[in-house]
Structures are given as structure tokens and as C-alpha cells.
Amino acid sequence: xxxxxxxxxxxxxxxxxxxxxxxxxxxxxxxxxxxxxxxxxxxxxxxxxxxxxxxxxxxxxxxxxxxxxxxxxxxxxxxxxxxxxxxxxxxxxxxxxxxxxxxxxxxxxxxxxxxxxxxxxxxxxxxxxxxxxxxxxxxxxxxxxxxxxxxxxxxxxxxxxxxxxxxxxxxxxxxxxxxxxxxxxxxxxxxxxxxxxxxxxxxxxxxxxxxxxxxxxxxxxxxxxxxxxxxxxxxxxxxxxxxxxxxxxxxxxxxxxxxxxxxxxxxxxxxxxxxxxxxxxxxxxxxxxxxxxxxxxxxxxxxxxxxxxxxxxxx
Amino acid sequence: xxxxxxxxxxxxxxxxxxxxxxxxxxxxxxxxxxxxxxxxxxxxxxxxxxxxxxxxxxxxxxxxxxxxxxxxxxxxxxxxxxxxxxxxxxxxxxxxxxxxxxxxxxxxxxxxxxxxxxxxxxxxxxxxxxxxxxxxxxxxxxxxxxxxxxxxxxxxxxxxxxxxxxxxxxxxxxxxxxxxxxxxxxxxxxxxxxxxxxxxxxxxxxxxxxxxxxxxxxxxxxxxxxxxxxxxxxxxxxxxxxxxxxxxxxxxxxxxxxxxxxxxxxxxxxxxxxxxxxxxxxxxxxxxxxxxxxxxxxxxxxxxxxxxxxxxxxxxxxxxxxxxxxxxxxxxxxxxxxxxxxxxxxxxxxxxxxxxxxxxxxxxxxxxxxxxxxxxxxxxxxxxxxxxxxxxxxxxxxxxxxxxxxxxxxxxxxxxxxxxxxxxxxxxxxxx
Numbered sequence: 001x002x003x004x005x006x007x008x009x010x011x012x013x014x015x016x017x018x019x020x021x022x023x024x025x026x027x028x029x030x031x032x033x034x035x036x037x038x039x040x041x042x043x044x045x046x047x048x049x050x051x052x053x054x055x056x057x058x059x060x061x062x063x064x065x066x067x068x069x070x071x072x073x074x075x076x077x078x079x080x081x082x083x084x085x086x087x088x089x090x091x092x093x094x095x096x097x098x099x100x101x102x103x104x105x106x107x108x109x110x111x112x113x114x115x116x117x118x119x120x121x122x123x124x125x126x127x128x129x130x131x132x133x134x135x136x137x138x139x140x141x142x143x144x145x146x147x148x149x150x151x152x153x154x155x156x157x158x159x160x161x162x163x164x165x166x167x168x169x170x171x172x173x174x175x176x177x178x179x180x181x182x183x184x185x186x187x188x189x190x191x192x193x194x195x196x197x198x199x200x201x202x203x204x205x206x207x208x209x210x211x212x213x214x215x216x217x218x219x220x221x222x223x224x225x226x227x228x229x230x231x232x233x234x235x236x237x238x239x240x241x242x243x244x245x246x247x248x249x250x251x252x253x254x255x256x257x258x259x260x261x262x263x264x265x266x267x268x269x270x271x272x273x274x275x276x277x278x279x280x281x282x283x284x285x286x287x288x289x290x291x292x293x294x295x296x297x298x299x300x301x302x303x304x305x306x307x308x309x310x311x312x313x314x315x
Numbered sequence: 316x317x318x319x320x321x322x323x324x325x326x327x328x329x330x331x332x333x334x335x336x337x338x339x340x341x342x343x344x345x346x347x348x349x350x351x352x353x354x355x356x357x358x359x360x361x362x363x364x365x366x367x368x369x370x371x372x373x374x375x376x377x378x379x380x381x382x383x384x385x386x387x388x389x390x391x392x393x394x395x396x397x398x399x400x401x402x403x404x405x406x407x408x409x410x411x412x413x414x415x416x417x418x419x420x421x422x423x424x425x426x427x428x429x430x431x432x433x434x435x436x437x438x439x440x441x442x443x444x445x446x447x448x449x450x451x452x453x454x455x456x457x458x459x460x461x462x463x464x465x466x467x468x469x470x471x472x473x474x475x476x477x478x479x480x481x482x483x484x485x486x487x488x489x490x491x492x493x494x495x496x497x498x499x500x501x502x503x504x505x506x507x508x509x510x511x512x513x514x515x516x517x518x519x520x521x522x523x524x525x526x527x528x529x530x531x532x533x534x535x536x537x538x539x540x541x542x543x544x545x546x547x548x549x550x551x552x553x554x555x556x557x558x559x560x561x562x563x564x565x566x567x568x569x570x571x572x573x574x575x576x577x578x579x580x581x582x583x584x585x586x587x588x589x590x591x592x593x594x595x596x597x598x599x600x601x602x603x604x605x606x607x608x609x610x611x612x613x614x615x616x617x618x619x620x621x622x623x624x625x626x627x628x629x630x631x632x633x634x635x636x637x638x639x640x641x642x643x644x645x646x647x648x649x650x651x652x653x654x655x656x657x658x659x660x661x662x663x664x665x666x667x668x669x670x671x672x673x674x675x676x677x678x679x680x681x682x683x684x685x686x687x688x689x690x691x692x693x694x695x696x697x698x699x700x701x702x703x704x705x706x707x708x709x710x711x712x713x714x715x716x717x718x719x720x721x722x723x724x725x726x727x728x729x730x731x732x733x734x735x736x737x738x739x740x741x742x743x744x745x746x747x
Contacts, residue, residue: 012516091634111636112518113590120589132638134518169518195515196523 003301007119007126010135011176019177022297023145025307029300030293032069042300043072048104049097050076051118052129053090056108058264058288059129059139063106066295072104081110090114091121098122104299107131125302133167138298139263140173142291144181146283147218149290150259155182158215160206162188162244163222163271164233166195170222170263175201186212189244192233209244214253220261221246224271237270247273251281259283317341318735319357323364323698327371328671329678329687338369340694343734348688362730362737364698368666371674371686372404372435372695372733375647377469377494377548377572377622380406380437383424384413389627389713391425394647395433397625397712399739401647402728404695405436405685406625407677410447411470417442417453422461434738435731436695438464438683443482443493449473452481459489464681467494469548472530474500479534483543492544492570492680497530497555498598507638509599513582517590519637522599524552531555535562538569546680547571549624551598553608560617570680571612572620575646575653576600578609578663580718592633592640593718596626610663619676621669623650627714645712649719655701655726666701698730711744 001021011019032038048067052060060076067074077097079087090109094117097105104125107115112132119126130136147154159178165171165187178185185203187194194205206212224240234240251258260272260282268274277284301307318340325336325348332348339347339359375398381389389397391408398406408425410416416425422439429437441463442453447470455466466486472495473479482493503526508514510521531547535558538545547559550573559571581602585594594600612618626643633640654673659666678686685695704725707717731739738745 089631089634090636109636111638113637116589117634117636132518133520172516172518196510196521197512198515200512201516 001307002304003307005302008137008298008302009115009119009126009128011137011140011173011180012135016180019141019144019180021307022141022294022301023148025301026145026290026293026297029296030290033289033293039069039071041071042305043067043070043303046072046103046303047101048072048074048106048299049102050074051079051093051097051105051107052076053079053081053107053109053114054130056129058291059108062288062291063129063295066292066299069292070296070299072299090117094118094121098124104302127298127302130169132169134169135173136169137173138291138295139170140177141298142287142294143174143220143261143263144177145290145294146261146287147259150283151217154178157183157217158186159183159218159220160186160188160209160212160216161220161222162209162246163224164193164228165189165198166193167228168222174220175203190234190240193228209250213250214255216254216258218259218261219246221272222263223265223267241270245271245273246276248275251276257281261287263287316735317357317359318362318694318732319359320362320364320369320696320698323367323369325369325688326667326670327688328667329371329675330689332688333667338688338696340696340732340735343694343736345688345690345692345694347690362698367729368699368701370670370697370699371688372731373402373651373673373697374405374677374683374686375403375623375625375650376407376620376677376681377574377624378406378408378647379411379626379643380408381412381627382428388629390432391428391437392432393711393713394625395429395435395437396744397645397647397710398435399731399733399744400711400742401649402651402697402699402731403435403647404697404731404733405438405683407438407440407464407681409467409469410440410442415442415447417445417447419454419457419461422458422463426462434744435733436685438462438681440465440467440494442466443468443473444478447471449475449478452478452485455486455491456489459491463491464683465492465494465546467496467548469494469496472496472498472500476533476537480537480541483537483541483545487541487543490544490682492546494546494548495530495534496548497527497534499526499529502526502529507595508585509582509601511582511602513586517586524554524601527552527598528554528558531558535559535567535569539567543568545569549574549577549598549622550609550618551577551601551605553605556608556612556617560612560615563617570619571617572622573609573613573618574622574624575650575657576644576718578606578613579653579657581606584718588718590637591718592635592637593644593716595637595640595642596624596644597642610658613658613672614664614668619680620672621650621654622677623647625712627712628716629714633716643716645710645714645717648710648712649707649717649724651699651728652705652724652726653719656724659701660725694732694735696732697728699726700729701726703727703729
């Protein structure tokens with residue numbers, strides 16, 4: 001089976017089958033990581049440009065490793081945020097990249113819709129590595145991959161996303177993906193950080209995690225940023241932490257096998273306690289490993305690869 | 316020089332006149348309207364308007380001509396050409412230029428440039444406050460003397476209620492309406508599109524409808540306090556319409572306008588076009604409930620006028636990330652076809668009612684001796700082919716920031732006459 005898409009701009013735009021295809025295809029790539037040679041020649045001769053308008057360590061490294069393990073050539077371009085207004089326009093930048101015959105453009109940008117601009121401008125495959133508050137589809141996919149790996153299935157699971165939903169592209173991608181696969185999604189956070197009419201995305205809004213914690217199979221904890229306090233979205237980080245931070249005490253009534261996830265980077269002691277981050281329920285470091293496999297799968301499938309033939313990767 | 320417009324359906328809401336008639340123009344004035352004219356004896360230039368509507372020259376009371384300061388986006392020359400193309404014989408220029416029109420010299424500049432380079436009438440609107448900063452009143456009386464017909468800090472709200480109170484009180488002496496851009500700028504800060512499902516899904520910062528409605532309510536209250544004359548600009552929400560309707564019932568001197576995009580498009584358009592920045596304007600596109608309420612407000616008379624809010628921006632300004640692209644779209648050349656397509660042909664309101672909202676209603680609000688075909692009045696006339704259908708693609712405006720490009724619309728101006736002079740005919744600007 002093949003993915004009939006040029007770009008990956010968001011999980012909103014993928015069908016259930018397409019999401020499942022990406023997840024299935026990621027499995028053999030993950031198996032590759034236990035070998036001494038962690039590399040296949042699949043994308044030899046292809047060029048992946050990593051265009052980052054926002055600082056990022058893990059996503060960028062993950063995409064770079066994913067490309068390299070597929071034998072693609074990578075080049076990273078970091079654009080400081082200040083040049084979005086003052087420097088060369090995004091359209092001109094990506095036209096230049098296209099003229100250099102890139103096959104993939106992986107873009108991270110602080111503004112929603114930036115990946116769409118790139119997609120409309122060039123014919124290379126565009127992968128959205130996070131655009132503003134809109135989507136971060138590969139994060140959503142790696143979260144789903146991790147849940148499937150641990151739970152076998154997503155359908156029927158109760159998944160809570162906890163924190164700053166309003167500003168979170170991770171939350172939006174997770175909501176689209178998880179709902180398509182049949183999970184029950186809860187969003188938990190202060191009323192000031194829950195976006196308007198989010199119920200229409202088929203999620204249940206909750207402001208008190210104690211009320212639902214015993215039903216949850218997965219808790220995905222989002223990073224809370226100190227600057228939100230300055231915008232009066234909550235009074236203090238301490239109060240946020242007391243009400244919405246996940247610690248062992250809050251988990252006392254949780255299921256024994258509840259999965260604790262976090263897209264990173266963590267603010268230990270703010271949205272998550274160290275104890276919880278290091279607990280047997282935590283799969284936070286595995287998410288990082290899975291991220292590479294999922295991104296390999298996305299690159300492979302967007303390049304026209306056939307997801308049904310796992311022997312392709314054995315050469 | 317005589318001009319005779321023959322065989323058209325003359326529709327003049329100011330005189331409740333709508334029938335087949337001929338109009339004779341001489342020396343820039345309307346000298347006769349008759350059911351049967353003796354054309355042979357007249358020795359006049361003849362325009363055959365058979366099958367077309369002949370209406371008083373259309374008035375756009377909310378136009379951004381960008382000159383002085385942003386002549387790269389539009390000039391008085393190009394903006395008035397766009398107006399003529401759209402069937403408008405009069406435009407009212409908003410003062411948020413660079414510099415802001417907040418003094419006599421600014422007003423004189425607009426009037427002089429319009430006289431020399433404009434091809435339709437231009438009436439300047441002066442600023443309410445110096446630099447439109449919302450802090451100190453501009454020289455409203457002196458600007459009135461120089462020729463302004465209203466005051467507005469459009470683009471911004473006058474956030475301080477005491478300043479707005481003073482503006483409404485002070486302008487009363489001169490009979491000038493205060494045109495209010497209603498937006499609580501704390502509530503709307505950093506906002507990009509209407510706050511709702513679409514802003515949530517697209518991850519764009521929302522502008523709640525209440526940012527507009529709070530200011531509509533405040534300004535109505537201040538008008539009640541001062542007995543001033545308030546005009547609400549570009550109304551976009553259902554609740555704003557309701558507030559104005561109630562205020563009018565209570566006898567408060569408030570009038571209101573909306574713009575064509577607020578009854579033509581919803582915020583869904585932003586999603587359907589994958590963040591096309593030509594769907595970004597302020598106030599933002601709202602929802603279908605708002606469109607229905609705006610239509611109701613237009614049909615029951617709550618909304619007095621339709622204005623373009625013509626706001627030219629360059630391609631390179633608009634072809635940016637959604638957040639940094641400026642607000643606003645051009646509108647002069649799409650306004651009439653949008654009105655005919657979306658309001659008249661959809662039977663929201665009659666042709667005559669809609670022409671009133673483009674002629675005698677704005678003229679009355681602004682105290683202009685325009686918007687009528689009465690004998691003796693200025694011969695500003697627009698001829699409309701209500702059946703003509705075209706795909707929107709070319710503009711006389713310097714800019715092309717329109718969400719209606721590629722859309723097929725019906726009902727275009729075919730001839731525009733200003734003071735007896737044909738300035739546009741058959742979709743072409745007529746130059747000397």
C-alpha cells in the first residue's frame with residue numbers, strides 16, 4: 001500500500017488507513033535500530049532540507065537521523081525568528097531551496113499555516129515539523145505509535161492531553177489522529193488555555209483531572225511555558241503545578257498500567273514531577289526513539305515507498 | 316454639452332422613482348427626467364441604457380485611498396479609477412494615511428489632489444484624535460471648515476471613553492457624524508481571525524465578536540449621553556446588529572454600515588483556502604449566523620449603508636505568513652456585483668432598497684447633496700447591467716488583494732458619469 005499524498009501538513013488531512021499505514025511501516029524501521037548498522041539505502045541520492053524558523057533540538061535531530069538512516073543527504077537551515085519580518089520572505093526562501101533540487105522540505109515555523117505556504121509554492125514534498133499553534137503531525141504519529149506499541153490498539157482507550165491546549169500544535173495533531181483511530185480524548189487544563197469550541201473536535205473538556213484519572217489509559221502531558229503567566233493565563237506557575245501538574249499523588253487512583261507521555265522538553269516540577277517522569281509508567285524516552293522510526297516511515301512513504309513490503313528495508 | 320440617457324429603467328430611491336425614463340444632463344446638472352423625450356431636437360450625446368438600470372451615482376463612504384504615504388499601494392488617482400470602474404461617483408477617504416489626516420493641511424492636500432488627479436468625487440473624513448492616537452481631539456472645527464464630512468479614527472477604536480464622549484459632543488456643533496471603528500483593542504490584541512471553531516482548528520489567534528460588540532454598546536451609550544451623531548463602521552456580528560436595532564428603536568441617533576464580505580463569506584473561507592491571507596480583514600469574517608443577521612439588518616433597515624472598506628495591500632505584503640500579513644481587502648470593484656449576486660438575486664432585499672443604501676442613505680448621513688437624480692442636482696449617474704456575469708480577475712486598483720478573484724459574479728456597472736462627464740464606459744476608464 002502506498003501513501004497518496006505529496007505532503008504531510010497535518011493529521012487532519014490523513015485518513016485512518018493512511019495513519020495506520022504510517023504506523024505499520026514504522027515498525028520495521030524501529031527494528032533496524034537494534035542492529036549494528038542502523039542504515040538502509042532506501043533514499044540514497046535524495047536530499048532533505050531541514051528549514052527551521054524556530055529553535056528545536058529534538059525534532060530537528062530526529063528528522064536528521066531519520067533521513068540519514070535512510071541514506072538521504074540532509075542540510076539544515078536555521079533562520080532566526082527576527083528575519084521572518086525583516087529578512088527574505090518564506091516564499092522566496094523555499095523557491096531557492098526548490099531551485100537547489102531538494103526532494104523534501106521539513107519546515108518548523110512559529111506561525112500557523114507556514115507549511116501550507118511552502119506546500120503551495122513548491123513541488124517538493126513538504127513535511128510540517130510544527131507550525132505555530134496548528135499541527136505537529138509527526139509528533140502526533142509518534143505518540144500514536146508509542147500508544148499502539150504499549151497498548152496494542154488505540155480504539156476505545158481513554159487518552160488525556162493535559163496542559164496548554166490553546167497554544168499546542170501537539171494537542172491538535174493528537175486530537176485529530178487519536179479520534180480517527182477511535183480513542184476517547186480528554187483535554188485537561190485551565191479554562192484560559194482551552195481553545196473556543198474545541199468540543200466540536202470530539203473531545204471532552206475537563207478542568208479537574210482527579211475526576212477522570214481512574215479511567216485514563218494514557219496521560220500525555222504538555223510543556224507549560226512561563227510566559228503564559230505573564231499573559232495572565234494563570235496566576236503563577238506554582239498554582240498551575242498544584243492544580244494541573246502530574247505527580248505521584250495525583251496518580252494514586254490511576255490505573256497501574258497508565259502510560260505517561262510527554263513530547264519534551266520537560267519542565268520537571270512544573271507540569272510533571274521527576275518521580276512520574278522516571279516511573280515505570282513513563283514512556284517519554286521511548287517516544288524519542290519512536291520518533292525517528294515514524295519520521296523514517298513518513299519520508300519513505302512520501303517518496304513513493306510501498307508500506308506493505310517490509311523486505312524493502314532489508315537490502 | 317448635453318448628454319441624454321435613453322430607455323433605461325431609472326431607479327432613484329431618493330424620489331421613490333422607479334420606471335422607464337430618459338434623463339437629460341446639461342452643464343453637469345440633471346435638467347430633465349421624462350417618460351418620453353424628443354431626442355431629435357436636443358442635439359445631445361446619447362447613451363442607450365436599454366435593459367439597464369440608471370441610478371444616482373453610487374457613494375462609498377468608507378474607502379482607503381492610501382495617499383499620502385502609501386502611494387505604492389494606491390493613490391487618489393488609481394483609487395478613484397477603481398471607484399469609477401465599480402460604479403462609484405463619490406468616495407469618502409478614511410484619514411488613516413501617513414501622515415494621518417488630522418489637520419487642515421491634510422484635508423487640503425486630499426481635496427487638491429482629488430481635484431487634479433481624481434476622476435470621481437472625493438470627500439475627506441478627518442481624524443477624531445491627533446494622529447488617531449486616541450489621546451487628544453484633532454482640530455475638528457477647522458477641518459470642517461476645510462471640507463471634511465465626518466470624523467473617524469478608523470483602523471483603531473477610540474479606546475478611552477471620555478475622549479469618545481468629547482468627540483461626540485464636540486462634533487455635534489458641526490453636524491459631523493462620528494464614524495466608529497468598534498473594537499476593544501485589549502480584547503482583540505494579536506488576534507487574526509474570528510474566535511471560534513475555525514480559529515481553534517487552524518491554530519490562529521481569535522478575535523472574539525465581543526471585541527466589536529462591547530464598543531458598539533459603549534458608543535451607543537455615549538451617543539445617548541451626548542445626543543451626538545454616531546455611525547458604526549463595518550458591522551460584522553449578529554449581536555452588533557441587534558444593539559443598533561434596539562438603539563434605533565429608542566430614538567438614539569445611530570446609523571450603521573456593513574461591507575460586502577460580511578454577507579458574502581464566513582471564516583470557513585480561511586480554512587477552505589488553506590490560510591489565504593486575502594481572507595484576513597478587520598473585523599474578521601464571522602459565521603453563517605452573523606451573515607443571516609446582517610442580511611436581516613439590511614432588509615429591516617437597521618443597517619443603513621453598504622461600504623467597501625476598500626483596503627489595498629501589495630502582493631508582497633499579503634504573501635506572507637498569515638500572522639504577519641496585513642488586514643484588509645480591496646472592494647470598490649467587487650462591491651456592486653457582490654450586492655447584486657448575494658443580496659438582490661438571493662432576494663434578501665430589492666434592487667431599489669439596495670440602491671438606497673449606496674446613494675441617498677450615505678448622502679443623508681454625511682450631509683452630502685448627492686445620491687439623487689432630482690432635477691437640478693449634480694449629474695452623478697451610474698448605469699448598471701444587472702444581468703452581466705463576469706469572472707473577477709482584473710482590477711483598476713493598484714492592488715489585487717481580493718478573496719473574490721476567480722469567482723463568477725453578476726451585476727456590474729457599465730457606465731459611470733460624474734458631473735455629466737462619462738468617466739467609465741463599457742468596463743473601460745474614459746480619459747480626456
